[in-house]
Amino acid sequence: MSTIDEVKARIDIVDLATEAGVKLRKSGSSYSGFCPFHDNKRTPAFVVWPATGTWKCFGQCNEGGDIFRFVMKKEGWDFKEALRNLAERAGVELQEYTPQQEAQREVYDTLRALLEEAVLYYRNHLLQNLDVLDYLHEKRGLTDATIETFGLGYAPRGWDTALKHFTERGYSEQDLIDCGLLTVREDDDKIYDRFRHRLMIPIRDERGRMAGFGARALEDEQMPKYLNSPQTAIFDKGRLLYGLDRARKPIRVADQVVIVEGYLDVIAPHQAGFENVVSPMGTALTEDQLRLLKRFSRKIVLALDPDAAGQKAILRGLDAARSAMDREGELRFDARGLLRNEARLQADLRVASLPDELDPDEIIARDPEEWARLIEAAKPIVTHVMETLAEGQDLQDPKVKSSIAAQVTPLIEDLPNPVERDTYRQQLARFLKVDERSLIGGQAQGPRVRRPRRRPDAEPQKVEVQVLKTVSPSYRTEIHSEPPRPSVAGGRFAATHK
Numbered sequence: 001m002s003t004i005d006e007v008k009a010r011i012d013i014v015d016l017a018t019e020a021g022v023k024l025r026k027s028g029s030s031y032s033g034f035c036p037f038h039d040n041k042r043t044p045a046f047v048v049w050p051a052t053g054t055w056k057c058f059g060q061c062n063e064g065g066d067i068f069r070f071v072m073k074k075e076g077w078d079f080k081e082a083l084r085n086l087a088e089r090a091g092v093e094l095q096e097y098t099p100q101q102e103a104q105r106e107v108y109d110t111l112r113a114l115l116e117e118a119v120l121y122y123r124n125h126l127l128q129n130l131d132v133l134d135y136l137h138e139k140r141g142l143t144d145a146t147i148e149t150f151g152l153g154y155a156p157r158g159w160d161t162a163l164k165h166f167t168e169r170g171y172s173e174q175d176l177i178d179c180g181l182l183t184v185r186e187d188d189d190k191i192y193d194r195f196r197h198r199l200m201i202p203i204r205d206e207r208g209r210m211a212g213f214g215a216r217a218l219e220d221e222q223m224p225k226y227l228n229s230p231q232t233a234i235f236d237k238g239r240l241l242y243g244l245d246r247a248r249k250p251i252r253v254a255d256q257v258v259i260v261e262g263y264l265d266v267i268a269p270h271q272a273g274f275e276n277v278v279s280p281m282g283t284a285l286t287e288d289q290l291r292l293l294k295r296f297s298r299k300i301v302l303a304l305d306p307d308a309a310g311q312k313a314i315l316r317g318l319d320a321a322r323s324a325m326d327r328e329g330e331l332r333f334d335a336r337g338l339l340r341n342e343a344r345l346q347a348d349l350r351v352a353s354l355p356d357e358l359d360p361d362e363i364i365a366r367d368p369e370e371w372a373r374l375i376e377a378a379k380p381i382v383t384h385v386m387e388t389l390a391e392g393q394d395l396q397d398p399k400v401k402s403s404i405a406a407q408v409t410p411l412i413e414d415l416p417n418p419v420e421r422d423t424y425r426q427q428l429a430r431f432l433k434v435d436e437r438s439l440i441g442g443q444a445q446g447p448r449v450r451r452p453r454r455r456p457d458a459e460p461q462k463v464e465v466q467v468l469k470t471v472s473p474s475y476r477t478e479i480h481s482e483p484p485r486p487s488v489a490g491g492r493f494a495a496t497h498k
Contacts, residue, residue, distance in 0.1 A: 012050060111175070140361060204245045241281075259279065353374075383427065
């Protein structure tokens with residue numbers, strides 16, 4: 001990705017225009033408002049498309065462009081100044097464009113062209129393998145049209161089949177290594193095919209350019225179940241989302257994106273007409289991936305199976321050492337990280353748990369409307385964590401209540417929005433049937449005031465009191481006095497001593 005593309009990916013044109021004083025109103029997949037570049041305030045002729053990062057004035061000035069053109073016109077900057085300022089805002093380090101970088105771009109184009117040829121290579125092998133085709137038809141319920149649309153293929157069993165095929169067509173071993181099709185064994189430097197006897201799934205970036213492959217095991221004993229391309233110059237699993245190239249428009253139309261765990265979990269919903277579905281490459285959603293999705297919609301639903309969204313996964317996600325749990329191909333539920341990114345990106349993240357240990361394709365095959373209901377019923381992250389931790393627990397047990405509160409309260413306190421914090425505290429208190437003040441410790445009831453303690457060996461004070469004249473003069477009363485009690489600010493009663 002070039003520096004300019006990186007800056008564009010990190011900055012939302014809607015946020016940029018809003019901060020410049022443009023009041024935008026959402027209308028379908030775009031936003032409209034009054035143009036900041038001329039005085040006509042009668043017609044909202046200024047339109048912004050967040051998916052493409054572009055804007056256009058259909059009124060007096062009749063201009064448009066991307067984020068760079070917007071700030072150039074707004075601030076009077078040239079392109080170099082606009083790039084410098086927007087790169088600083090996006091946290092992108094600028095480097096001088098050199099002939100070496102131009103050569104690097106040519107290398108990227110070569111690698112993508114090689115991967116496009118690999119798509120055809122694996123597809124031809126799939127068409128010759130009836131067992132794998134039957135698996136896709138019978139087991140996964142995919143049609144021939146879907147298989148072709150998503151470019152599915154098959155990597156044969158041989159250790160050097162791809163190596164021989166592509167070197168015979170003029171590609172070097174280094175090219176094949178650079179694009180992730182070959183692997184070099186560390187102990188003896190032997191080169192062999194990375195993908196063998198696997199279902200091959202082409203992975204493209206949001207612009208539809210080839211980046212790598214995801215490969216699914218076809219036998220139970222094959223490990224790992226999913227094997228991705230390695231990190232390469234054009235494959236960065238922390239920035240890619242499978243299916244986004246096809247889901248962009250449906251996401252804008254639905255104003256919602258659904259994230260599932262596996263590649264085939266994306267394909268089946270698309271085939272059934274639920275096309276706003278994508279999947280991450282690794283074990284947890286990254287801020288880069290969420291920022292990319294935010295360009296199309298702020299409403300993000302995680303449709304996770306019970307294992308990924310269940311109690312053990314949540315406890316791992318709440319663990320400070322959760323990074324040690326990474327395993328390729330599994331979507332890890334990191335509640336704290338998701339909440340942090342949700343607040344930073346001003347997104348709306350929710351969780352929809354899939355029932356009965358079923359995959360999306362199985363749910364959709366059983367009842368497509370059930371899938372729609374599950375997504376509609378998605379819950380905020382804090383609510384999901386709260387209810388999942390309580391599942392199967394005795395909520396009448398004080399220890400259980402204390403344990404759940406101890407795990408959920410830190411998530412609530414991390415939220416930067418005070419209204420959300422108060423709302424979730426109230427919700428947790430009602431859920432556990434406890435006083436809300438107990439969830440924030442003794443601070444809710446004010447500071448404790450300690451009375452001065454009398455030393456055991458101290459002599460009590462004696463106070464002589466004059467008696468009325470009607471009482472016998474020989475009668476005297478001794479009163480043991482206590483130290484005065486201090487006034488407690490904010491308490492129910494306040495004692496005042498004169």
